[in-house]
Amino acid sequence: MDELKKIFTPRLKKLVLDLFVESAKGLPGVGGMVNASDKLLRGLADIEQEERQKRLKDYALGLAYDYVEDVEFREEEVLTVVRKLVADDEAAKTEYYTRLTLGLGRIDMETLPPKMRYHLIRMTSELTCYQIEFATELKIRKTVPIIGTLSLDEAELKLTSMERGMTLQAVSTLRNWGLIKEVSLPPRAKPPAGQLYDLTQDFHTLMSLLFHPDDFSPLTIDQKPKEIVDVIIVEPYSSADNLYEEYLTSILNREGKKVSVETRGSQHLYEKLGHRYLHTGELLKDKKKFIRFSLTKTGHKSDAETQRTFLIEKELYTRFNNNSSSAQSKLRQKLDEIASAVLE
Numbered sequence: 001m002d003e004l005k006k007i008f009t010p011r012l013k014k015l016v017l018d019l020f021v022e023s024a025k026g027l028p029g030v031g032g033m034v035n036a037s038d039k040l041l042r043g044l045a046d047i048e049q050e051e052r053q054k055r056l057k058d059y060a061l062g063l064a065y066d067y068v069e070d071v072e073f074r075e076e077e078v079l080t081v082v083r084k085l086v087a088d089d090e091a092a093k094t095e096y097y098t099r100l101t102l103g104l105g106r107i108d109m110e111t112l113p114p115k116m117r118y119h120l121i122r123m124t125s126e127l128t129c130y131q132i133e134f135a136t137e138l139k140i141r142k143t144v145p146i147i148g149t150l151s152l153d154e155a156e157l158k159l160t161s162m163e164r165g166m167t168l169q170a171v172s173t174l175r176n177w178g179l180i181k182e183v184s185l186p187p188r189a190k191p192p193a194g195q196l197y198d199l200t201q202d203f204h205t206l207m208s209l210l211f212h213p214d215d216f217s218p219l220t221i222d223q224k225p226k227e228i229v230d231v232i233i234v235e236p237y238s239s240a241d242n243l244y245e246e247y248l249t250s251i252l253n254r255e256g257k258k259v260s261v262e263t264r265g266s267q268h269l270y271e272k273l274g275h276r277y278l279h280t281g282e283l284l285k286d287k288k289k290f291i292r293f294s295l296t297k298t299g300h301k302s303d304a305e306t307q308r309t310f311l312i313e314k315e316l317y318t319r320f321n322n323n324s325s326s327a328q329s330k331l332r333q334k335l336d337e338i339a340s341a342v343l344e
Contacts, residue, residue, distance in 0.1 A: 052086045055094050059085055062098035071105035077117060084125035092129050096210055100124050103209030112205075120206060123177050132210065134159075134170040135179065137221045139199060139207060145226040145273045146218050153192055161194040171197075179203040230257035231342055232274035234299065235264045237281065237291050240319050243331060244280075251339040269299045276342055277301075282314065289314040293338055308341050310334070 059082070063073075078101060085097045104117055127135075140146075141155040149155040160171055174180045180203060183196040207216075218225045231252055236245050249259045262268040279301040283292040293310040294301055312334045316327060 051091060055085055055091060056082070058094050059098055059101075062095065063101060066098070066102050071102055073101070073105050077101070077104055077121070080118060080121050084121060088125060090129050093124075093132075096124060096129075096132060099210050116205075120202075120209065123179075123202075123206065124210070126177070127173065130166055131170045131173055134167070135174060135203065135207065136211060136215065138174075138180070138197075139203075140216050140218055140221055140223075142199065143216065144218055145228075147224040147226055148270055150269055153196060156196060157192070157194045160197065174203075177202070179206065226271060226273045227260075229260045229272055229274050231259045231276050231278065232268060232272060232299065233259065233261045233278045234268075234301070235280070236261060236278075237317070239291075239317050240328075240331070243328070244317070244335065247332060247335050248278075248339055251336070252342065255343055257343070274299065278338070278342070283311065285311070291317045295338075295341055310338050310341070 081097050081101050085094060088097075100121065104112070104120070124132075137159055138156065141159055142152055145152065146155045149158065160167070171180075175182075175197075178200055180197040180199055183198055185191060233245060233248065239245070245261050249261065252259050260268065260272060260274070262272075275297075277296045277299050279294040279296065281292050281294070281301070283290045290311040291314055293312070294306045295308040295310075296302075296305040297307065298305050312331070316331055316334075
């Protein structure tokens with residue numbers, strides 16, 4: 001009895017309690033149970049009718065609140081949406097039906113033909129709130145770098161690879177409706193840790209109808225976006241008077257570029273994203289020691305990722321021979337070349 005009191009609203013609770021009491025009386029109470037069942041069904045019908053009226057009121061108020069003159073309500077579309085709205089199991093989806101109606105009203109028929117419009121209405125009615133929210137989070141993870149992940153792929157897999165029934169069903173439903181499709185890897189490509197998905201044009205169309213661009217922020221899924229910088233200087237090989245880091249940073253800053261210098265052991269790959277990365281390392285060539293500078297698009301130092309390389313003699317790079325001004329000038333010329341390549 002106590003559990004029933006916690007679960008049901010006062011009105012619904014009384015109806016269910018009547019049914020429970022009559023059924024507990026056993027066979028002699030069959031007649032009473034029938035009466036209680038009838039009362040429950042009639043009561044449920046009344047509650048359902050009130051719920052539908054409330055949804056329709058919320059729907060109408062939502063349309064009125066966000067209505068502007070560039071919205072054209074088409075009677076046949078609104079009627080179709082209303083039918084789906086009142087038949088939907090989830091009252092929480094009323095807001096999505098409102099946004100869908102407004103979104104369709106802002107798009108002309110040439111841009112979005114009738115068949116596609118009704119397809120989107122049916123799609124919205126078939127997706128659950130969880131599946132719509134899942135699609136929203138998937139788009140965020142595929143497009144915005146999130147703190148705590150190395151890549152967009154890793155962020156996506158943290159969502160789609162969860163072994164939970166609701167997640168598996170969400171992925172399956174989005175696929176069945178043609179909203180996502182499996183990424184096909186080229187021959188001999190190294191497979192990712194799990195299946196990745198591409199977002200289809202229908203996906204982007206539906207999201208644009210149901211959400212505002214500002215909704216696709218990591219903050220809406222309780223995550224934080226990575227800091228975006230223009231250039232990340234990764235674990236710089238120590239130069240004379242720290243000229244490499246300081247001189248290069250000053251040049252790039254003057255050009256309006258944001259620079260971050262990351263030392264060994266930093267967590268920058270999980271916290272920041274650079275448009276370009278500069279790596280340093282030693283190289284022995286023709287029995288002479290050089291410092292090798294690699295310019296890459298990602299935070300990984302590899303030949304496959306490298307766009308440009310530069311060599312500076314280690315002797316020149318690490319000390320100036322009693323602070324020789326000519327040596328400093330020569331080193332600056334070399335660093336100017338690197339800066340120019342970064343700015344390109």
